[in-house]
Every structure is written in structure tokens, then in C-alpha cells.
Amino acid sequence: xxxxNALLRPLALPYELVTRLRSQAYDLGLLPQRRLDGVVISxxxxxxxxxxxxxxxxxxxxxxxxxxxxxxxxxxxxxGKVSADPxxxxxTNTTSDEVQLLKSRLAGKVAFGIGANRFARxxxxxxxxxxxxILDDGFQHRQLARDVDIVLxxxxxxxxxxxxxxxxRLREPRSALARADILVITRGDHSPAIEAAVGHDxxxxxxxxxxxxxxxxxxxxGSAADLAWLRNEKVLAFCGIGNPPAFxxxxxxxxxxxxxxKFFPDHHLYTQRDALVIESQAKQAGATALLCTEKDYFxxxxxxxxxxxxxxxxxxxQIDRGDDFWRAIANRAQARAKA
Numbered sequence: 001x002x003x004x005n006a007l008l009r010p011l012a013l014p015y016e017l018v019t020r021l022r023s024q025a026y027d028l029g030l031l032p033q034r035r036l037d038g039v040v041i042s043x044x045x046x047x048x049x050x051x052x053x054x055x056x057x058x059x060x061x062x063x064x065x066x067x068x069x070x071x072x073x074x075x076x077x078x079x080g081k082v083s084a085d086p087x088x089x090x091x092t093n094t095t096s097d098e099v100q101l102l103k104s105r106l107a108g109k110v111a112f113g114i115g116a117n118r119f120a121r122x123x124x125x126x127x128x129x130x131x132x133x134i135l136d137d138g139f140q141h142r143q144l145a146r147d148v149d150i151v152l153x154x155x156x157x158x159x160x161x162x163x164x165x166x167x168x169r170l171r172e173p174r175s176a177l178a179r180a181d182i183l184v185i186t187r188g189d190h191s192p193a194i195e196a197a198v199g200h201d202x203x204x205x206x207x208x209x210x211x212x213x214x215x216x217x218x219x220x221x222g223s224a225a226d227l228a229w230l231r232n233e234k235v236l237a238f239c240g241i242g243n244p245p246a247f248x249x250x251x252x253x254x255x256x257x258x259x260x261x262k263f264f265p266d267h268h269l270y271t272q273r274d275a276l277v278i279e280s281q282a283k284q285a286g287a288t289a290l291l292c293t294e295k296d297y298f299x300x301x302x303x304x305x306x307x308x309x310x311x312x313x314x315x316x317x318q319i320d321r322g323d324d325f326w327r328a329i330a331n332r333a334q335a336r337a338k339a
Contacts, residue, residue, distance in 0.1 A: 008167040016164045019172050026142045033145040036122040038131040039333050042146040044139025046176065047160040047169040049266070050242030051152040052186040052209065054098050054295070055317035057136050061102075061110050063326055064132050070111075072130035074122050074144075075099060076137065077114040078267055097267055097298040098136075118144045139179075140171055147336040148329050151180040152209075153198065155188030156246050177202040181332045182325070184209050187246060189320060205328055208320040213254045219290070219297055219310035230311060234259040235291040236282035240268030240299060247293060250315075260285035268299060275303045282308055 025031040041060060045051040057073060064071045077096035099114060111130050113121025118141060122133050135144060139151055160169025177183070177198055183206045185191050195206055216225045234257045239247045244263040251258055262278055264270070282290060290310040292300075297312040319325050 005161065005163060005167045009163065012164040012167040015166070016173060019164070023142075023172065023176060031142070033142060034119045035145040036119065036133055037126045038122075038133055039148075039337075040122075040133045040135055040144065040146040041148045041150065041329060041333070042135040042138035042141075043150050043152070044135075044137055044141075045152045045154075046139070046172060046174065047154070047157070048165065048171060048242065049154075049157075049160070049169055050246065051154040052184075052211065052317060053137055053152060054101060055211065055315060056150070056152060056184070056209070057134050058102060058105050059317045059319065060134055060329070061106055064134075065106075065109055069132045070130045071109070071132045071134065072111040072113055072122065072125035073102060073134045073136060074113045074118040074125075074138075076116055076118075078137075095298075097295045100298040101294055139176075147333045149179055149181045150184060150329070151177060151182070151204075152184050152186050153194065154243060154246065155185050155191050155194060156249065157243070158185075158191075158194050158197070174198075174201050177204070180204045182207065182328055184319070184325075186317075187211065187249070207325045207328075210318050210320075211250050211315045212318045213250075214314045214316045216291075216311050216313055217294075217297075219292065219300055219312050220305070222297070225311050230289060230291070231255055231257070233257065233289045234285075234287045235289045236260045236262065236278065236285060236287040236308075237291050238262040238264070238278055239293050239296050240264035240266060240270075241293055241295055242266045251291070251313075254313075256291065259287040268296075270296070270300050270303045272303060275305060279305065279307045 043053050043056050061071050077099050099112060111125050111128060113125050115121050118135060135146060159174060162168060164170045178201055180202050181204055183198060183202060183204045185194055186209045189208050189210060216227050216230055217223060218225050237248055237251055237258050241247060248261055260281055262281055278290060290308050292312050294312050294314050
């Protein structure tokens with residue numbers, strides 16, 4: 001435990017008390033849940049920061065689309081500005097990096113309900129005949145009833161140091177995992193220690209998933225780039241995501257040569273000054289190219305690179321026993337419908 005966490009630890013106690021009381025109120029029905037006319041699949045986590053929720057949302061959406069289902073994604077749209085004018089499809093326009101990424105990947109095949117009131121946004125989509133809803137970052141959003149609760153756990157930092165906010169990264173005590181229907185350990189393929197730890201709080205089936213590098217693209221215009229060439233260059237890796245060290249770990253696993261790195265806060269909207277700092281640091285480290293995540297690409301609108309070429313990674317999710325995972329989701333949704 002570092003000094004900051006030690007100083008903040010007393011503040012975690014009232015946070016935990018409020019969190020436990022709120023959860024019990026929902027468990028006892030004292031706080032009501034509202035139910036949409038359709039199947040709701042929640043994707044969430046126990047900690048703050050990145051665990052792979054966005055790639056998981058995309059994976060589930062693509063499976064549903066492959067089955068011919070009408071799909072909507074309900075998301076808060078973190079740190080995005082919402083436009084008053086809807087898109088031609090009727091969706092809300094937003095600058096949220098995660099929403100823009102999903103819209104780009106899913107190519108207009110999925111409807112989006114964006115805002116804090118997920119029930120209201122979901123009801124609007126239901127009126128447009130959407131019948132399957134993916135609740136993004138939904139584990140703690142208990143105001144909305146769900147048919148399947150999927151919780152992701154990052155193998156590189158599964159429990160955020162074991163402390164609740166603001167001292168640690170836990171949003172809820174680990175006992176909250178008892179609510180999970182399915183657990184997915186990301187960035188790993190065999191973690192018996194984590195399985196044993198979560199087994200004290202949950203008997204949900206456990207699956208594994210790892211990020212997969214699908215391609216690299218130029219950050220100027222999104223066009224495809226030469227992956228083999230870039231792997232032979234020394235890169236400065238930069239990102240503004242929830243779990244920056246995990247991005248570096250992924251890059252090393254994908255055989256990139258990292259000369260230096262620069263981290264920014266999650267959802268960081270880059271400025272021209274940021275670009276100058278990044279390029280200066282890259283030059284000092286001997287880097288010949290810049291590399292970031294796809295989410296960062298959507299936050300580089302105000303940036304013009306002057307010295308070095310910049311690229312982003314397009315990442316997909318590889319789920320071990322993917323068909324079994326999908327059957328577990330379908331079985332849980334069917335069981336909930338009969339309850």
C-alpha cells in the first residue's frame with residue numbers, strides 16, 4: 001500500500017457502508033428495478049479502469065447480429081458531449097470515444113441509447129423494435145433489471161489492490177460477485193489463483209478472454225498500415241485509457257519495440273500541446289513512430305503531428321471456448337425469462 005492509499009483508506013469505509021446498504025436495498029426490493037421489454041445483457045466489472053468491456057460489448061453485439069437479432073447498446077457515454085440533433089438513424093450523437101469506436105466497428109447495424117437514464121433510453125429503442133439490449137458498464141447500474149450479468153476481471157490487476165474507492169480501485173466489495181451470472185477473466189488464459197479467490201464469493205461459470213491485435217491503422221485518417229514494418233520500428237506508446245500498463249503489456253506480447261511511453265487520464269481529449277510533448281519525448285527516446293489505442297484515435301481530433309507518423313491498434317477479443325460462453329449467456333437469459 002502506498003502513502004496515497006493509506007491516507008485515503010479511512011474514506012473507503014463510509015464508501016463501503018453506503019455501497020453495501022444500496023446493494024442490500026436492491027436485494028430486498030426496497031429500491032425498485034425497472035425492466036425493459038426485451039433481453040438485457042449487462043457487461044461490467046468490479047473495479048474502475050479498463051478490463052475489456054468495450055471489446056466484449058462488440059463481441060456480444062456481433063453474435064446477436066449474426067443470429068438476426070435487433071440489437072441496442074445502452075451506455076452512459078463517458079465524458080462525451082451529446083448533440084441535440086440525432087443522427088439519421090435516430091441515435092443520439094456524442095463525442096464519447098467508446099461510443100464512436102463501437103459505432104465505427106458495428107457499421108450502423110446496432111442502435112445506441114446514450115445517457116445516464118438507461119431505462120428511458122432503452123424504452124426509446126424498444127419503441128424502434130429493438131429486442132436485445134447490451135448494458136455497457138452495467139454491473140453497478142442496478143436501476144435497470146437484467147437477464148444476464150457478465151462481470152470481467154483483469155488478470156493483471158484483478159481486485160485493484162483489494163481496497164475500495166477512493167483508496168483503491170474496487171467499486172464494490174468482492175462479495176458483490178455473488179450477483180454475477182458469468183465471470184470472464186481477461187488478459188489471461190489460466191489463472192487458478194484468481195479462480196480460487198472469486199470462488200469464495202461466486203459459483204458463476206468462469207471463462208477466459210484475451211485481446212487480439214487485428215490490425216494497425218494510421219492515426220491521421222484511419223487507413224490501414226503495414227504491421228510488419230511497424231514492428232521493426234521503435235515506437236513511443238501513448239494512451240488515455242483505464243488501464244495503461246495493460247496496453248504496454250499487450251504491445252510487448254504482440255512483438256512491438258517500445259522505446260518509451262506516455263500515459264494520460266482515461267478518455268483524455270488530446271491537444272496540440274500534448275502532441276508536441278509526445279513527439280519531443282519520442283525524439284529523446286529514439287522512437288521513429290507513435291502508437292496508441294483505437295479509443296485514443298477518436299480523441300485526437302484536435303491534433304496535428306509534425307515530426308513522426310502516428311498509428312493506432314485495432315483490437316478484438318478472443319474468447320476461449322467462445323461457443324460455450326455464448327451458450328451460457330443464452331441459457332441464463334432463457335432461465336431468467338422462465339423465472
